[in-house]
Amino acid sequence: MATNSRSNSRATFSSEIHDIGTVQNSTTPSMVYYTERSIADYFPPHLLKKVVSEVVSTFLLVFVTCGAAAISAHDVTRISQLGQSVAGGLIVVVMIYAVGHISGAHMNPAVTLAFAIFRHFPWIQVPFYWAAQFTGAICASFVLKAVLHPITVIGTTEPVGPHWHALVIEVVVTFNMMFVTLAVATDTRAVGELAGLAVGSSVCITSIFAG
Structure with missing residues (x-):
């Protein structure tokens, strides 16, 4: 039972890390786009x-x-x-x-x-x-x-x-x-x-x- 608990914890932790990485990767392009859009707004x-x-x-x-x-x-x-x-x-x-x-x-x-x-x-x-x-x-x-x-x-x-x-x-x-x-x-x-x-x-x- 302890082994199953550790396995579930590792799986959950790995899933959380994967989710965080996915969010970071998905937000990076939008942040870059926002910066470019701001510059375009200042100098249209x-x-x-x-x-x-x-x-x-x-x-x-x-x-x-x-x-x-x-x-x-x-x-x-x-x-x-x-x-x-x-x-x-x-x-x-x-x-x-x-x-x-x-x-x-x-x-x-x-x-x-x-x-x-x-x-x-x-x-x-x-x-x-x-x-x-x-x-x-x-x-x-x-x-x-x-x-x-x-x-x-x-x-x-x-x-x-x-x-x-x-x-x-x-x-x-x-x-x-x-x-x-x-x-x-x-x-x-x-x-x-x-x-x-x-x-x-x-x-x-x-x-x-x-x-």
Whole structure:
């Protein structure tokens, strides 16, 4: 009986070792695949397409908003303050629906940073998006300077009251814009199809109030 007990124990122990070895062998490929998939997520093949989309969308955002503001400052009869605010909001809506499915249509380094902080965007792609946004904005500025000559003030706004008033207003309107953007773009319970309209309306409202 003792011999049978030892034989059963050895068989059970051998079976357990075999099972552990089987599990280890079966999990090793999946672990390797997970690592490769993570790298692919950080540097997807279509990253260049996303970067180009950010360059184009940021270029058009700056071109329209700053161009409308410059024309309004030069001749208010052509574009009113309300008109330039609506133009800024509409271009945001249009760009979100145009390239949102490609790059997310951040068009703003602050938006990219906020998405990364709240873990809705990989940190490793942040420098690429920032470079794209800076490139688009700078190119739009030079184009506006060329086509709006002799207008020299290109969309520059100045506070009309105390500087601390302007600071408080900027904090409030920036919070409003970022709150709406994060709420509709990152919360799965929000209606994704209306995200562009919500963000664009937020930009329009803040521009009307504080522009």
